[in-house]
Amino acid sequence: MNKYSQITEYLEHFLDNEVRKTGIQNVVVGLSGGLDSAVVAVLAQRVFKENLLCVKMPSHYSSQSSLDDAEELCRDFNLRSETASIEPMLMAYEKMNPNMNNLRKGNFSSRMRMATLFDISARENALVLGTSNKSELMLGYGTLYGDLASAVNPIGDLYKSEVFEFARYLGVSKSIIEKPPSADLWDGQSDESDLGYTYAQLDEVMKLYVEQRLSRDAIVALGFEAKMIDMIIERIFRNHFKRKMPIIAKLTSRTINHDFNYPRDIRL
Numbered sequence: 421m422n423k424y425s426q427i428t429e430y431l432e433h434f435l436d437n438e439v440r441k442t443g444i445q446n447v448v449v450g451l452s453g454g455l456d457s458a459v460v461a462v463l464a465q466r467v468f469k470e471n472l473l474c475v476k477m478p479s480h481y482s483s484q485s486s487l488d489d490a491e492e493l494c495r496d497f498n499l500r501s502e503t504a505s506i507e508p509m510l511m512a513y514e515k516m517n518p519n520m521n522n523l524r525k526g527n528f529s530s531r532m533r534m535a536t537l538f539d540i541s542a543r544e545n546a547l548v549l550g551t552s553n554k555s556e557l558m559l560g561y562g563t564l565y566g567d568l569a570s571a572v573n574p575i576g577d578l579y580k581s582e583v584f585e586f587a588r589y590l591g592v593s594k595s596i597i598e599k600p601p602s603a604d605l606w607d608g609q610s611d612e613s614d615l616g617y618t619y620a621q622l623d624e625v626m627k628l629y630v631e632q633r634l635s636r637d638a639i640v641a642l643g644f645e646a647k648m649i650d651m652i653i654e655r656i657f658r659n660h661f662k663r664k665m666p667i668i669a670k671l672t673s674r675t676i677n678h679d680f681n682y683p684r685d686i687r688l
Contacts (some may be wrong), residue, residue, distance in 0.1 A: 424589035428463070431574045435467045438572045439547055446471045446546035450537045450567075451493070451501065452604065453486030455596055456551040456575060458493050459583055462590045463574055464549055465497055474501040475540055477533045479510050481525075482604045489596045496593060504540065506532040526609070530566030538569070547571040555580040555623055558630060559652065560659020561615065567603070568662060579626065580619040617648055625652055 439447060449461045451474040464472045476490050494501045509532050514520060520528070534548075541548050550570025552562050554577055562568040575583060580601070587597050601611040601619065612618050625644055628634045629652065636653060640646050661667075665677055674680045 422589070424586050427578075427586065428466075428589070431463055432467050435464060435549075435572065435574055439468075442547060442571075444545060444547050446473070446544050447549050447572075448473045448475055448537060448541045448544060448546045449549045450474075450533055450551065451476050451490050451499075452551075453482075453488070453490035453493070453596065454603070455580075455583055455587055455592070455601060456553055458489075458592045458596050459587050459590060460549055460551045460575060461493065461499055462497055462592060465499055470500060471546075472500060473540070473544055473546065474499045475537055476501060476503045477506050477536055478503070479505065479507045479529055479604075481529065481609075483602070485595070485599065486602075486604055489593065489599075492593055493596065496591075502540075504536050506536060522609070526603070527563045527566060530563035530603070534566050534569045549574065550576060552576055553578055553580050553583050555619055555626065557663055558626055559615065559622070559655045560662050561611065561655075562662065564662050579623040581623040584619075616651070621648065622652060625649055626656075629653065630656075 435447075439445070445468075447464055447468050449457060449464055449472065451457050451461055453476075461472070461474050474490075474494060476487070478487055490501075493499065506529065510525075510529055513528060514525070517524075537548055540546075548570045550568075550573030552568055552570075552573060553575050556562050557568075557576055575586075578586060584597060602609050603611065615622065625639060625648060628639050628642070628644075629636075629649075634642075636646075636649055639649050668676055668678070670678050
């Protein structure tokens with residue numbers, strides 16, 4: 421059996437099982453026209469059919485190619501969708517804060533999209549599916565309470581380079597797979613430009629460090645650039661807080677996330 425055939429089967433079961441545990445039948449996905457959201461949307465459609473709603477949330481920073489790719493994906497896979505532009509909210513806030521740098525603009529855009537998506541999920545009585553991959557999560561390349569927020573994330577244990585391969589297996593269009601990864605958070609924004617390396621380069625080192633647990637020196641000895649390795653290790657540890665619930669100061673004998681740790685699917 422093909423690797424991605426097995427992954428598809430497992431993730432379909434994972435999504436069906438985790439969503440059903442909550443008693444909710446509907447799911448929503450924020451559809452950007454990019455790779456990660458396309459993979460999650462196609463995967464979710466296989467499981468939830470008409471109970472999936474894809475939400476496109478463009479702004480004045482969204483590229484036309486992303487808008488076109490999102491529309492094409494919806495046509496190709498018969499995805500139920502709607503558009504909820506964040507442009508009015510974003511422009512109003514930028515008008516009040518004319519000196520915002522790109523980081524602030526990007527974070528605010530991401531949080532406006534997630535606020536919109538969670539509101540629509542409340543309207544639809546649905547769960548929000550996450551679209552952050554393992555590369556982004558390990559490097560902290562995401563916005564806390566923005567694109568990192570979700571109820572269930574099916575691709576959080578797949579590196580970006582694996583998501584590319586998975587997209588090909590699922591039949592996602594070449595226009596989505598082959599374009600440079602970008603969240604369209606500001607004009608000309610590019611993931612790999614921000615990070616300084618390609619995902620292929622980063623993933624190769626992260627697999628050695630995270631999965632095989634090789635030391636920094638052992639990875640350097642294999643011929644990888646020390647500067648890149650140091651950057652990866654620093655980002656992994658510096659951004660660990662993004663991968664966890666907010667830490668709570670322990671004052672009692674049963675503190676949430678310390679001693680009070682029931683499984684999420686507990687039944688009375």
